Amino acid sequence: MNKVLMQGNKVIGEAAIRAGCRFYAGYPITPQNELPEYMAENMCRVKDGVFIQSESEIAAIHMVAGASAAGARTMTSSSSPGISLKQEGISSMAACELPGVIVNMMRGGPGLGNISPAQGDYFQATRGGGHGDYRTIVLAPATGQELADLTMDAFDLADEYRMPVMILADGMMGQMMEPVVFKEPKLRQYRERYVLKGAGAGKSRFIRGLILDPRAMEEHNWKLARKYEVITQRETRHEAFNTKDAELIVTAYGTAARIAKGAIKRLRDTGLKIGLFRPITLWPFPARELQELSRRTEEFFVFELSTGQMIEDIYLALCGQGHVNFYGRPGGVVPTPVELAHVIARQYPKKDRHHE
């Protein structure tokens, strides 16, 4: 397959179509507009491809739920304020066990905020976001190549576990042009068992989220919980970069991880032993893998484009062990690797720390 130079938002669109996405509905919001535009232009390339510009994010996610129930691979995309609106439908899809891919190109601040890159939706993405006891798998790409690969994986994961899967990136990743190779998608099919196509001559089926009987409700919630447990055991992903001999581990995801990598490379050149731990799945969080690292070093540094959200998962993973420092830039201004390197260098452990 050839390497192509492509903008992040479009990469997701192309990867989705190749992964068998046949239904896209969405409502414009910056900084992800190139994605629905790409779908509008390219969905007609494939048989049965449907693009709808919906009247709102709420409508879009419920269209996706309907199309998913009818057997299509589905996707919707938005940015922070729009994702808040989609939460009703995401919760409903989790309850009804309907697969679907939701892209969040995060922007800055609560409310309307602004359109600059940020990572303030971590809690919303990893803690359910909508009402009720549910989770969504959350994938956090850090490169254009990962935008392509993880988008394809998202469709398989959504189908395999029958649940919404979120791609959590930000405005910077959406806008950046990078060389990408589109891999062959796996195109695994899991659908036919429950999809509604009309009963034909057979038994009718229904899909519902309302479960009035208290015992049945509890059983359904436990069923979902067991599924989430399996995912936690099986599906965590992370990248460890220069961690073998590291005396300080920087943790960051997405764009922040990319900046951190640049900073770490610089600091390595000056002889500082610094590594990067980058969660790729934000839920399930790669807690065991981070714990492993904590056997080798006690010094951790968390960098986020927020006032501190993933840091809570770091604390949970480390179970109170180690020293954790934090640096956050909550949307608007994104520091350069050089700037971040200065901040990290100040946190580098003094040799005598353990003897204090």
Add this chain to the structure above:
Amino acid sequence: MTKKVFGKPKCLKENVFHYCAGCGHSIVHRLIAEVIDELDIRGITIGVPPAGCAVLAYNYFDIDMIEAQHGRAPAMATGIKRTLPDRVVFSYQGDGDMAAIGIAESFHAANRGENITVIFINNAVYGMTGGQMAPTTLLGQRTTTSPSGRDKTKDGYPIRVSEVLSCLPGTTFIERCTVNSPPNIIKAKKAIKKAFQYQIDGLGFSMIEVLSPCPTNWKMTPIAACKWIDDVMSKEFPLGIIKDIKSSDKGEKSHVS
């Protein structure tokens, strides 16, 4: 020899309706089931019931169904129909669902001319949640959240959903019926069948509004509720064909053209 002249529609399950005595939902369910049987589309029909008293419709219809969040049925039906264009897709919605929380989804599905059918149950209250004011509650009508009667200066006016949607070019057939008497029930069935037929013929968005008694929340006997529809409710919501894009062919008159 005996001949069977009346029976349960095939696409209704055995379950006993949970609806209150005198409620219009059970009658309309039956009419839809009869229509599906008569059109012989049970195997290709997918229904989308709402949040509201009809939330358990899948307990009664022996067809594929998926429950929608409150107000979102037209969006969900859109997703299903666009994925499976050769299926018959209908949503079944209350007035709270259709005219309050889901007005955007209703309006835009209609405006896109989605080739679906909406069965819109107008009982002028929120039934399921205990009789609160709906967008269709009449002026002066008492509900639990308009205890001294709906007041236009505070609460606005009842919305005539059918008339509003009939102004959109995407809509094809809209009729307002009621199920408060045997002749009206027969008319309602005819209308529902026609609405489904318009969809089968690929004409676009069709909707049947049914003025439906809610004796429980109107605090009336079933008989008084049926009479109230004739005496009061149908004055605000006039019965009849509101839009029929084929009316010129047939010489039928519509209220809005």
